[in-house]
Amino acid sequence: xxxxxxxxxxxxxxxxxxxxxxxxxxxxxxxxxxxxxxxxxxxxxxxxxxxxxxxxxxxxxxxxxxxxxxxxxxxxxxxxxxxxxxxxxxxxxxxxxxxxxxxxxxxxxxxxxxxxxxxxxxxxxxxxxxxxxxxxxxxxxxxxxxxxxxxxxxxxxxxxxxxxxxxxxxxxxxxxxxxxxxxxxxxxxxxxxxxxxxxxxxxxxxxxxxxxxxxxxxxxxxxxxxxxxxxxxxxxxxxxxxxxxxxxxxxxxxxxxxxxxxxxxxxxxxxxxxxxxxxxxxxxxxxxxxxxxxxxxxxxxxxxxxxxxxxxxxxxxxxxxxxxxxxxxxxxxxxxxxxxxxxxxxxxxxxxxxxxxxxxxxxxxxxxxxxxxxxxxxxxxxxxxxxxxxxxxxxxxxxxxxxxxxxxxxxxxxxxxxxxxxxxxxxxxxxxxxxxxxxxxxxx
Amino acid sequence: xxxxxxxxxxxxxxxxxxxxxxxxxxxxxxxxxxxxxxxxxxxxxxxxxxxxxxxxxxx
Numbered sequence: 011x012x013x014x015x016x017x018x019x020x021x022x023x024x025x026x027x028x029x030x031x032x033x034x035x036x037x038x039x040x041x042x043x044x045x046x047x048x049x050x051x052x053x054x055x056x057x058x059x060x061x062x063x064x065x066x067x068x069x070x071x072x073x074x075x076x077x078x079x080x081x082x083x084x085x086x087x088x089x090x091x092x093x094x095x096x097x098x099x100x101x102x103x104x105x106x107x108x109x110x111x112x113x114x115x116x117x118x119x120x121x122x123x124x125x126x127x128x129x130x131x132x133x134x135x136x137x138x139x140x141x142x143x144x145x146x147x148x149x150x151x152x153x154x155x156x157x158x159x160x161x162x163x164x165x166x167x168x169x170x171x172x173x174x175x176x177x178x179x180x181x182x183x184x185x186x187x188x189x190x191x192x193x194x195x196x197x198x199x200x201x202x203x204x205x206x207x208x209x210x211x212x213x214x215x216x217x218x219x220x221x222x223x224x225x226x227x228x229x230x231x232x233x234x235x236x237x238x239x240x241x242x243x244x245x246x247x248x249x250x251x252x253x254x255x256x257x258x259x260x261x262x263x264x265x266x267x268x269x270x271x272x273x274x275x276x277x278x279x280x281x282x283x284x285x286x287x288x289x290x291x292x293x294x295x296x297x298x299x300x301x302x303x304x305x306x307x308x309x310x311x312x313x314x315x316x317x318x319x320x321x322x323x324x325x326x327x328x329x330x331x332x333x334x335x336x337x338x339x340x341x342x343x344x345x346x347x348x349x350x351x352x353x354x355x356x357x358x359x360x361x362x363x364x365x366x367x368x369x370x371x372x373x374x375x376x377x378x379x380x381x382x383x384x385x386x387x388x389x390x391x392x393x394x395x396x397x398x399x400x401x402x403x404x405x406x407x408x409x410x411x412x413x414x415x416x417x418x419x420x421x422x423x424x425x426x427x428x429x430x431x432x433x434x435x436x437x438x439x440x441x442x443x444x445x446x447x448x449x450x451x452x453x454x
Numbered sequence: 455x456x457x458x459x460x461x462x463x464x465x466x467x468x469x470x471x472x473x474x475x476x477x478x479x480x481x482x483x484x485x486x487x488x489x490x491x492x493x494x495x496x497x498x499x500x501x502x503x504x505x506x507x508x509x510x511x512x513x
Contacts, residue, residue: 393491
């Protein structure tokens, strides 16, 4: 990304603000998908958790997150390694105290970051559905939005060392992530994996011989409507990220919206085709996961690829997500009711790699005479980012949540799972006129 | 095995960082970055294999 902050005209800033205001629709879509893919007796709990997670993320991010994420051209903690600066953490004051409250790019970045942190916090909810306590969701989100997300976002979006790989080491244009394939999707998905490892599987999910039991989602309409809602949010997310963090002109929003839609559509059709071929009928929940995986993958390169390349990225994401869901459940014994790990972590990581494979990124690294020069090796910059996500972010988020679990157990007691999270934690169900079923707890 | 897996994840990342910081030629740098990712894959495999045991604790 550029080391200096982008400049925006008043019209550009207004357009960017409108795009950012679409982002909550992505959160609403994810909340509906997570709820629909969970059990009916935890539906109100999941929506309540979604609301609380977004609230905690907003407060934690504005309290300290943006100060540590920073923005291009703002103060940062820098370590000198081999004579080269490595920006590793923003150094702004807490609570946005340094901001001028006009529609500056930095303030728009703070708004986008606040909503992005909430979106990243919603992703693990789908994986921990039916067994993750409300208080633990909130505490885990505070760690994510207040520390893990800002730290990695500084490296990618705040002018940190990953973004400067091109300028400092001549590796491509530095690590590039237009709309949050790494900072939001992979970050949320890897946190979801850590949460599932800590929580364990739902009671009754795995038989004594290790074979998983199918526990279908309770409302396919929620899931599929959530997909359509999320698309609108993703248009805003990908467009605003490209403008604010990659220095693109506001007009890029059109091609970003086309590419994001093509990627999601291709991924959903690929997932429907694969499941139809394998099972005889298209699977609605896997198709929805494919759609979200396509959106997550589109976030990386949405502004730097042709529409046909966006469609190819989507097809690969759809196939990848479909097989990944089965692989996690059958081979790894990972009980992820919402498919969050496959859709967001696998989709996001593929989206990051796709920037190196398909992306045509305008030269932005300046030489000594001030001219933009193109460096080869964009794929290597993207691989360094992927290595950082798997080798640093995953252990970090696992360690933080493991410590939290020692202080405040994150899993609901067995009685809570038996009653359902709605009754146990909220005292009332989402559908009081229906009888909930408990037959999956029959000893097998 | 879980702790060893996480240590390998961090070690792989350290190899990648070292390659970026110390090597200047594209070929060796790419080779060491790929080697670091290979170490991470081994670490991830160990962490994955360490976790199915937890499944039984909640049955």
